[in-house]
Amino acid sequence: MIGMRHSLMTWTLGMFLAFGFVVDAAAADVIYKGDAKCTRCHDETDSAPVLAIAKTRHGVAADGRNLGCVGCHGESTLHAENPQGLKDRPKVDRSFRRGSFTPVAAQNEACLGCHKGGKRMHWASSQHANGNLACASCHQVHTQHDKVLSKQTQPEVCYACHKEQRAQSFRASHHPIKEGKVVCSDCHNPHGSTGPKQLAKSTVVETCYTCHAEKRGPFLWEHPPASDNCLNCHTPHGSNHASLLKTKPPYLCQQCHDFTQHPGTAYSGRGLPVSQGGVAPAQQQLLRACLNCHTQVHGTNHPSGARYTR
Ligand code: HEC
Ligand code: HEC
Ligand code: HEC
Ligand code: HEC
Ligand code: HEC
Ligand code: HEC
Ligand code: HEC
Ligand code: HEC
Ligand code: HEC
Ligand code: HEC
Structure with missing residues (x-):
């Protein structure tokens, strides 16, 4: 900060020299045309340093627009001039x-x-x-790095209020947010949207397809819950089950598929080779459960994939 003040001063001095005149430095504009009205009191030595704004896109804009301190804080004439010499300076606008x-x-x-x-x-x-x-x-405008705009630091801004999502991000399966690869604003528009839960797109599936395009159909064999809403099976922020699943197979699948027939039967499933039923609990219940056979639960284009087994 000190360094920046110094370079600004140097720059200002340079300008004075270049134009061959000298002005009272204390009353010179530092960033914006007319900002001396404020910067004669507010600068880097202030308890809240304000001049770093010069290094942000709110500094003098490339197109020459002059925001001025007053562009945000208002003219604040009484505050700046305190014409009555009040002990309690009138408030800024x-x-x-x-x-x-x-x-x-x-x-x-x-x-x-x-x-x-x-x-x-x-x-x-x-x-x-x-x-x-x-x-x-969410936004800080008087610092060079507005935390909420960078992938690395955005989550901490959101977590300050959304503790539950922070906790979820530590679960075994999670979107790589803490790894810095995905940010909240990839899926949400914190400024509002037409979708539920401020999602970036107007539906859950559209939001997910922006990165998982391979899950977008149309498939020869659609699995209706997948094209309907990914959240039928997944949770977005973190899960203790693999692949961000809400619950693990077979229970996941059995929420919709009849438990009493194949595939719910543990010992001999209708339509299954006998070798896969029998004495020990069948594959429906073991390891990857239903996924041992139904590997393509998002839909498939294989001609004989009607049961999502290929
Ligand atoms: C003569 C000195 C002086 C000038 C000129 C001045 N200020 Fe201040 N400003 C102060 C002091 C002292 C405070 C802290 C006391 C207060 O809050 O009123 C302050 C406080 C502020 C605050 C914090 C208010 C709050 O409570 O959040 C802002 C924002 C501010 N000034 C903006 C400006 C702007 C913009 C200008 C130019 C239009 C300006 N000031 C001109 C002295 C000045
Ligand atoms: C007088 C007009 C004006 C006002 C008022 C204004 N801004 Fe800006 N803002 C701009 C301009 C100009 C830019 C640069 C845009 C560009 O370069 O395309 C900008 C850029 C931004 C950016 C993007 C910064 C970046 O690094 O990409 C953010 C965030 C932002 N403004 C937030 C705010 C917030 C918050 C406020 C209110 C406290 C505010 N702005 C008030 C004109 C304004
Ligand atoms: C783009 C809008 C914008 C512009 C331009 C702007 N400010 Fe601010 N100012 C803010 C916001 C927002 C805050 C609240 C803290 C923050 O976001 O960094 C703030 C905070 C302040 C504070 C109080 C700090 C505190 O926390 O008490 C002062 C003093 C201040 N600004 C002075 C100025 C001065 C002087 C200028 C011109 C050099 C200026 N501001 C230009 C938006 C702006
Ligand atoms: C809940 C946090 C949050 C709030 C509140 C918020 N923003 Fe943002 N803002 C973000 C995030 C995150 C980004 C970066 C991702 C993006 O561009 O959507 C951003 C980006 C921006 C940008 C730069 C990108 C662009 O769209 O040009 C501007 C300008 C901006 N915000 C202005 C505002 C203004 C004005 C408000 C108040 C009406 C506001 N923001 C309120 C989080 C927030
Ligand atoms: C200052 C606190 C605060 C910050 C910071 C904040 N939020 Fe929020 N957020 C809220 C509040 C309050 C609501 C309103 C709904 C509620 O009561 O939960 C909300 C709602 C939401 C919702 C919609 C929830 C729903 O039920 O529809 C989403 C999504 C969200 N925030 C995401 C974010 C993201 C992403 C960020 C960071 C870019 C962020 N929030 C930063 C306070 C905050
Ligand atoms: C991969 C996409 C994705 C990412 C990344 C993401 N979210 Fe979400 N978020 C969602 C979806 C989808 C929902 C809707 C969940 C539902 O309806 O059950 C949601 C819901 C929410 C809600 C509302 C929760 C509720 O129970 O109503 C909040 C708050 C929220 N997200 C905050 C965040 C924050 C903060 C981050 C970043 C740390 C973040 N999200 C990152 C997709 C995402
Ligand atoms: C911004 C891009 C992006 C968006 C949007 C997105 N994801 Fe992801 N998703 C990723 C990345 C990156 C990974 C990690 C991939 C890896 O590690 O190979 C991932 C991983 C996953 C995984 C596997 C997790 C695991 O532990 O193996 C699932 C399931 C998933 N996403 C579902 C969703 C759902 C549902 C949505 C919509 C709510 C969504 N994703 C939106 C980028 C995204
Ligand atoms: C019917 C339940 C179900 C629905 C609905 C569903 N998934 Fe999945 N998803 C799964 C299961 C089960 C796995 C684990 C697959 C495995 O381990 O072979 C998985 C794994 C994933 C993975 C990680 C492995 C891979 O295949 O890339 C991603 C990414 C994913 N799903 C994204 C999505 C998206 C995006 C949607 C919405 C368009 C969605 N899922 C809808 C059940 C579902
Ligand atoms: C949210 C409800 C839901 C969940 C959860 C679900 N499914 Fe489905 N599934 C359906 C619907 C609806 C159909 C199509 C209706 C039909 O044809 O009987 C279907 C069809 C199927 C079919 C083809 C049925 C046929 O007769 O052609 C198989 C196989 C299947 N699902 C397997 C699974 C597996 C494996 C899982 C767990 C990973 C799963 N489903 C989770 C709703 C669901
Ligand atoms: C050992 C392999 C295997 C396992 C494990 C398995 N299935 Fe199947 N499933 C099949 C085969 C093969 C078919 C096709 C049978 C047919 O065409 O008659 C099938 C058919 C289905 C059907 C279509 C309707 C029906 O009864 O024919 C559904 C729904 C289904 N399975 C769901 C599940 C669910 C849910 C699980 C886990 C609880 C599961 N399957 C476990 C191999 C398996």
Whole structure:
């Protein structure tokens, strides 16, 4: 931070030299046109350093747009000038601090003034908006690295409120979130969506197909529950059963398939070779259970795969 302040100062000085005039450095703009109004008091020596914003995309935009401190915080003239010399300086127009005096809706309105639409199309009806979340409860704008935007650090931002999903991520089978390969926002749009549970796509299957395209049909032999909803058998965040299954076969399958006939019978299944029934518990119940034979439960294109055995 100190280093950055130094380089900004050097840059500022360089500009003064280049243009051949000298201005009171204390009143010079540091990042935005007109920001001296604020930066004469707020800089890197402040208890909350603010100048790192220059290194983010909220710094002077490539297209020359000038956000200004006031673009987010409002003109705040009384706060900046305190014309009456009050001991308690009048408040800034908008503060985004946690627990701020500015209502969350008013904070978000300021951000949405520039960020409506796109991924935030459904913000107003999102669970996060209904939960009264501020944009700033996930985003930090005065730091060079906004944690929620990077794969490595995003989950910790979400876990601060979603402890259950953190616990699930430690189960034996899990999406590689802690390994840094998948992030929450691959499956969710935290700004809201038309899907359930703020899913990135409008259905569960569409969301899953974005990475597991091979599970998308059409198949010659569809297994209806798979094209219907992956969550008929899987849980998304973590499971103690292999392959993120909700429960293990044969029980998983027997939730829908009759327990009393093949394949539920332990000792001789209808349609099964005798060698596979008999004295010891049959394969339906052992090891991979139903999956010993029904290997293609997501659907198959094999001409004789009607029973998903190939
Ligand atoms: C003359 C010094 C001075 C100037 C100029 C000034 N501030 Fe402040 N600002 C302060 C002080 C002191 C505080 C802490 C006391 C307070 O909260 O009012 C503060 C607090 C703040 C806070 C935190 C408020 C909160 O409670 O969350 C923000 C945000 C802020 N200023 C923004 C600005 C902006 C934007 C400008 C320019 C438009 C500006 N300030 C100009 C002195 C100044
Ligand atoms: C893009 C919007 C935006 C811009 C531009 C912006 N701020 Fe902020 N400011 C915020 C948000 C959001 C916070 C809450 C903390 C955070 O997210 O980092 C904040 C926090 C602050 C705080 C209080 C820190 C605290 O936690 O008490 C001060 C002071 C402040 N900003 C001053 C400034 C000054 C000075 C400028 C111009 C150099 C500026 N801000 C530009 C959005 C903005
Ligand atoms: C005055 C307009 C304006 C306001 C107000 C504003 N932003 Fe931005 N924001 C921008 C611009 C411009 C960019 C850069 C976009 C680009 O380069 O395409 C940006 C970029 C971003 C990004 C992406 C950063 C990145 O590294 O990709 C985030 C996140 C963001 N803004 C959040 C916020 C939040 C939160 C607020 C409210 C505290 C806010 N913005 C207020 C104009 C604004
Ligand atoms: C629950 C956490 C969370 C909240 C609340 C949140 N965001 Fe985000 N935001 C994210 C995540 C995660 C990303 C990166 C993934 C992505 O782009 O969807 C992101 C990305 C962004 C981006 C950059 C990508 C883009 O779409 O251009 C902008 C701008 C942005 N958010 C603005 C906002 C604004 C404005 C609000 C408040 C209305 C807000 N965010 C509220 C988590 C959040
Ligand atoms: C400041 C706390 C907070 C943070 C941070 C946060 N959330 Fe949330 N989230 C909530 C609240 C509150 C709800 C509203 C529903 C509820 O009560 O659980 C919610 C709801 C959700 C839902 C929908 C749940 C449902 O029942 O429909 C999803 C999905 C979600 N959050 C994902 C995320 C992701 C992904 C992140 C990080 C990018 C994140 N959240 C960050 C507080 C938070
Ligand atoms: C592989 C896709 C995927 C990833 C990655 C993912 N989720 Fe989810 N999440 C889902 C699906 C699908 C649901 C809906 C579950 C349901 O309806 O039972 C869901 C539901 C939720 C819910 C609502 C839970 C409930 O019981 O209503 C929250 C909160 C949530 N996710 C948070 C997160 C967080 C935080 C992360 C990142 C740490 C994350 N998710 C990563 C797919 C994912
Ligand atoms: C962003 C990409 C992405 C999305 C979206 C996604 N997955 Fe995954 N999934 C992965 C990755 C990466 C792995 C780990 C693959 C590996 O380790 O070889 C994985 C693994 C799995 C596994 C095997 C887990 C294990 O322990 O072997 C299942 C089951 C799974 N995903 C189901 C789903 C479901 C259901 C959805 C939708 C809710 C979904 N995935 C969405 C990327 C994704
Ligand atoms: C009828 C139950 C069922 C449904 C519905 C289901 N799966 Fe599976 N899935 C399984 C079983 C059982 C396994 C373990 C297969 C094995 O071990 O051979 C599995 C394994 C997986 C795997 C890891 C191994 C592999 O085949 O790549 C992925 C990824 C996967 N499923 C994704 C999905 C997706 C995406 C959906 C939704 C389109 C879905 N599953 C729907 C039962 C199901
Ligand atoms: C959510 C309910 C559900 C679950 C769980 C489920 N199935 Fe199915 N399964 C169906 C439906 C519905 C059909 C198609 C209806 C039919 O043809 O009888 C079907 C068809 C089948 C068929 C072909 C039946 C035929 O007569 O052609 C086989 C074989 C099969 N499932 C095996 C499995 C296995 C193995 C599992 C466990 C990995 C499983 N199913 C889990 C609902 C389910
Ligand atoms: C040893 C191999 C094997 C195992 C283990 C097995 N099946 Fe089968 N299953 C078959 C064969 C072969 C067929 C085809 C029989 C036919 O065409 O009449 C079949 C047929 C089916 C059918 C179609 C309806 C029927 O009764 O013909 C369903 C449903 C089914 N199995 C579900 C299951 C479930 C659920 C499990 C686990 C509890 C399971 N199977 C275990 C080999 C097996």
